[in-house]
Amino acid sequence: MQENYPFGDIETKWQNFWDENGDFKTDLAAAKNPYYCLMMFPYPSGKLHVGHGRNYIIGDAVARYKKMQGFDVLTPMGWDSFGLPAENAAIKTGTPPAEYTLANIAAMKEQLRAWGCMYDWEKEVTSCLPEYYKWTQWLFLQFYKKGLAYKKNSNVNWCPSCATVLANEQVVDGCCERCDSEVDQKAMDQWFFKITDYAQRLLDDLDTLDGWPTRVKTMQKNWIGRSEGAEIDFPIVPRADGAGDNVDKIACYTTRVDTIYGCTYMALAPEHPELKNLVKGMPQEAEVLEFIKESSKLTNLDREADEVEKEGRFTGRYLVNPYNGEQIELWVGNYVLMYGTGAVMAVPAHDTRDFAFARKYNLPIKLSIQNPEGSLVLAEMKDAYTEDGTCVDSGDFSGVDNREAIKQMTALAEEKGFGTGKINFRLRDWLISRQRYWGAPIPMVYCPSCGVVPEKEENLPILLPTDVEFKAEGESPLKGSATFMNCACPQCGGAATRESDTMDTFVDSSWYFLRYLSARDASQAINTEICNKWMPVDQYIGGIEHAILHLLYARFFTKAIKDLGLIGFDEPFKHLFTQGMICKKGPDGNLYKMSKSKGNVVSPEELLKQYGADTVRLYTLFIGPPEKEAEWQDTGVEGASRFLKRIWRRVAENHAILCGADIPVCPPDVETMEAPERDLYRKTNETIQQITRGLDGAFTFNTAIAAIMELMNAIDALKISADSSDSAKIVFRDAIVNVVLLISPFAPHIAEELWVELGHAPGVMNADWPVVNEAALKRDELDMAVQVNGKVRDQIKVPASASQTEIEAIAMASEKIQTWLEGKTVRKVIVVPGRLVNIAVS
RNA sequence: GCCGGAGUGGCGAAAUGGUAUACGCACGGGAUUCAAAAUCCCGCGGAGAAAUCCAUGUGGGUUCGAGUCCCACCUCCGGCACCA
Known part of the structure; x- marks a missing residue:
């Protein structure tokens, strides 16, 4: 056997072997x-x-x-x-x-x-x-049939640099996730998947995912953003001039209907569909329209700023609070989103944002929730009180616990017909249209007579055309391809046009x-x-x-x-x-x-050439807990390499012993072993136990590898030689064999080679994972620490069979311990078998 | 602001409430060598001559015993963030 670890040769050899053997083919x-x-x-x-x-x-x-x-x-x-x-x-x-793509695939496969x-x-x-x-x-068509895919004109996130729309999930801090350009809002006809139909199930089933990190589940929970509340209609006070409106009420969504007696105005989102009509012909019209324009410009920048000044304008119109009949002002506010109904009832006393807004524009503030101490005084409030409490000045609901009031007040709204309990989700439908070429074409057809028609399943796939021109700007390249765009209507057979958008790669x-x-x-x-x-x-x-x-x-x-x-x-x-x-x-x-942009990329090529794949794999797994971030250090690679070389050398140096015909082929026998052999044999089995436990629960590769290193240290401590006893040689060989088995998932090439060198048929990956021999773990004597008041003062050896009282007696007999106990009263002695004795003294 | 996670040697990091710092890296000393590399052995948290004392972000608490559990705070990382 070669003295030096020939990683290059053996890695090629075994990669070919696995291929030829079909070792990873699954029936x-x-x-x-x-x-x-x-x-x-x-x-x-x-x-x-x-x-x-x-x-x-x-x-x-x-x-x-x-x-x-x-x-x-x-x-x-x-x-x-x-x-x-x-x-x-x-x-x-x-x-x-x-x-381009297929060439990259070939390279990455290699x-x-x-x-x-x-x-x-x-x-x-x-x-x-x-x-x-x-x-x-095909799946798109099935979703379409089920009503899960639909087309809608809406304001969408437009990335001017990628020249395409983005899903909400792909917009990070108002910028494109991919290229960091600022995202605009643009009204477009787009295809959506109705993921909101599944919001509740997506949320509920998170609880069944025991094998998921809580962190991920929490992130999804936040993203889905379920909230329970009520939608309440506020009737519009008719105009003084008698001119009519499109609607006679404004619906608003709130999770705190209990505070509604403290509602002093309502604020609409600048994009609220009724806003322009409501102010038409009013003295405030020009000012409000100007405000809408400014707000829409600011939308994206707002998102980036930590806190944006809340601004608004009075519309000149009034609404009626359906609970107490009071008239309140209708405002438009830049802090109101087109979420839920795009209208919020403002309760300055109990909402921080409304409080700031009311202070700024001198709008009234009314207390409707009193804290449990009863200490809230309106005139002294520096900020809104948003916690729970008891309803006050709330008509029939005064004195009711606010959580209870939410239920009662929602029930009242439903009974009287001016509102209803409602659940809202932050999650929006998934926008899947992309105005790009390199994606799956959406299989829909536009027919002048039949309208929007799904392509027939037998006509799939709708292939991407090759007669296209790629330009940095302008419309989707597919629009320029006549062979693609012109088609027959799947329904009437007449001339029709294809959808030119492709699907989001997600x-x-x-x-x-x-x-x-x-x-x-x-x-x-x-x-x-x-x-x-x-x-x-x-x-x-x-x-x-x-x-x-x-x-x-x-x-x-x-x-x-x-x-x-x-x-x-x-x-x-x-x-x-x-x-x-x-x-x-x-x-x-x-x-x-x-x-690449940070200039800190470590390419595998050079490393593989210098150290081999097993070293890179071993270091990658040893670098730290796999779920945590880790810092790549070139000296660490050196360490991993050193360890594999060391294993190789031990086998090569002791090849005669390991494969020698003169050692009986039989499992180690605990009964006949000398103490040093027993120690190694125990260590081998402890290592098997530790690694197996670690890999089954979490993926503690780093400690698994550390355990193998410890086992190697124990192997070296045995100092095997040609003159050693058969028993020692058998234990030594057993330990080495287990090192090879245990390291094989991490460093498979060297493991395969050594497996063969140790006299086995090729294919360590098909060998059985080692099993612990319980007999090996037994000890006759245990090392224990003796503490006085929690501080370690001595080490003792006790028979494994010793009872707690016997252990206590041995501990007390220690000379060192005696000096610590001098002049003190022993109050309590705790014996933790196999670990320590703690003597509490005063 | 809200919700997670983390803070331990010079560094990466270990530790079912039970002997803190395993394992590796770096470093120092020795062996081998003409010499070096490689390898092997020894040392390696801080203070102290030693006994011993002090150390797991800070301050409290529970416990015979706390890196680990509880409370408060500081710092860092990640997610969400005007969602009414």
């Missing part, structure tokens, strides 16, 4: 013990850095571990391959998006392979290929995990039987950055597809693991997540 129908290990599929940007690598390395370690535990593991990989970068590359270089990550490529899905997007389009990634299970099936999108067998995904692994967008959409799709009768489960991912990002110090000395 979906025949599998008896399915385990679906899923990693978020990447956008094929062309190059992965070691930060991306963490996701695949963790996933591969889990897959290999589960395989050794006897599961039929499915680990597929695919490509989230529609999206803007390919289109931007086309604008820049003229390379067609398909060509990178993944070089890392030793094994996937069942027979199940590969590529979202930009017609075989896949045909079924994305649509593609909302169901790919189902498609892996029937990736080559040209006859249907989803194989119900196989899906029900393999889903939900046992372990999903990906970045925290997808906590809301992708994971919420995928959950919505799963529920909608279930309602279509295609699958039998509500939630797609049983366990979710979100790994932390890998950061590195940039040239300026600050820590950033790895990115």
